Amino acid sequence: MPGFVPPRIRIPRLIAVAAVGLLLGACGSLRYYAQAVHGQGELVVHRRAISQLLRDPATDPQLAARLQQAQRARRFASQQLALPDNRSYTGYVALDRPYVVWNVFATPRYSVQAVPQCFPVSGCVAYRGWFREADAEADAARLRARGDDVWIGGVPAYSTLGWFADPILSSMLRWDDDELDGTIFHELAHQRIYVKGDTAFNESFATFVQTEGLREWRQSRGLPPPDGRARAMDEGFTRLVLDLRTRLASLYASGADAAAMEAGKQGEIAAFRVRYAQWRERDWPGDHRHDAWVAQPINNARLLPFGLYERWTPAFAVLFQRAGRHWPAFYASVRELAREPEAQREQALQALAGARQAEAPAGP
Structure with a gap:
């Protein structure tokens, strides 16, 4: 979607889906429509066929090796996983920025429900995607000015659900091979089946295809299953965050006045940080991969992506x-x-x- 997960925060998995919905005319402003058309158009213009890059002696050998690996995974996706056999992920775009899109998430100050953004193809989603970080920051400032909680998440990859031939982006190559190959499976799964407006269904389905597809892909190459340690820690961290979201939802439904609500909100966030530190020291001593996320400011909007990718x-x-x-x-x-x-x-x-x-x- 314009998760997932850092430079994909690993939790949640920020992948943009159906930016094409923006291109079909249902956006809130002419400026938003124009940036979406321009951003997608730039990707089309700068896309190069991977087959040509691999034949070009000027192509960096390290880049060529990563693209060859991705192409093998792309063929496996269609031949063994019955995913769409089209031109998606057979092209490459070198971006001049770390992310292709920045998603802006927003909630009311005392709610854990997203301010929805609705488009004709993708339906209603919990964010609005911008191709320029400055535009995302401006949108976030507008939402903050009206009192909303806001969070901006950078997105390394997204899918147009088959409307365009989605390329491999340079932002995706920061991932290891498993992450890159699995993302190709994930995004092609969105092209296979997508339910308008049901993010949890779509992301859980694509995440299952990614996980099982990656297991089969590794098995086909005589490799062991992916190491489950990182996934187990991520799942435990997600449960902690979802618990915080549940506690906040109960607080917001309590009918307390604004002052009590604000004090309770900050108290719950502080208590979450204590629970996190205790959990990490008890179950994952010496592993600090989520410390940076916990140390940064936390609000309702920052909790929105959690749980969507694994719920079903x-x-x-x-x-x-x-x-x-x-x-x-x-x-x-x-x-x-x-x-x-x-x-x-x-x-x-x-x-x-x-x-x-x-x-x-x-x-x-």
């Missing part, structure tokens, strides 16, 4: 098993679920997630 992954794992681990059958099941009205779809996902929990092996 257990449900999709059950569907995959029931499909005999056969990708086309799995996609057919997911597409049937996607056609359900939102309430029925969420009920079905809850039932599937419950089945996954019931089937999980008991702990020691």
Whole structure:
């Protein structure tokens, strides 16, 4: 989406989806429309075919090696994971900036619900994406001036859901091979199935395809499964953040006056930092990868991306098993679920997630 995760904060995973929605005319201002058209147009103009870059003797050998690896993963995605076979991720764009898009998230001062931004293709999402950081900062300043909590997140990659041939961007090459290859699987999954306005469904589905696809991709090359340590720590950190968000939601629903609400909000954030330090020292001594995130200012908007990318992954794992681990059958099941009205779809996902929990092996 214009997560995910730092330079992808690792938590949450900031990937932009369906910026093409901005290009179809449903934006809040002419300025926003113009920057979206210009930003996408620049990517199209500067895209170079990877096949040409690999034949060019002037191409940096390190860049060529990364692009060759990505192209092998791209072929695997279509041939083995039944993901779209098109020109996406067969081109490359060298950006003159660290991110392709900056997302602006906003909530009311005493709410954990996003101020929604709605577009014709992607539906309503929790952010607005800008191709220039200065424009994102200006939008954030406008929202702060009206009293909202605001956070800006840089985005290394995004998908136009197949409307354009999405390129590999230089911002994506800061990741290791697993992150890069997995992101290609993730974004192509969005092209396969996307439900307008249901971010948790879309991101959980694409995250499952990314995780399982990466496992199969590594297995095909005789490599062991990805190290689960970083993922386990990320999941634990996400639970801590979601707990903070739940506590804040209860506070905001309490009916307290503004002064009590503000004092309670700051108190909950301070208590979260204490719980984080205790958790890290108890479970992950010596690992400080999330310290910088915790040390920075925390507000409601900064909590928004957490939980969206994994909420329903257990449900999709059950569907995959029931499909005999056969990708086309799995996609057919997911597409049937996607056609359900939102309430029925969420009920079905809850039932599937419950089945996954019931089937999980008991702990020691």
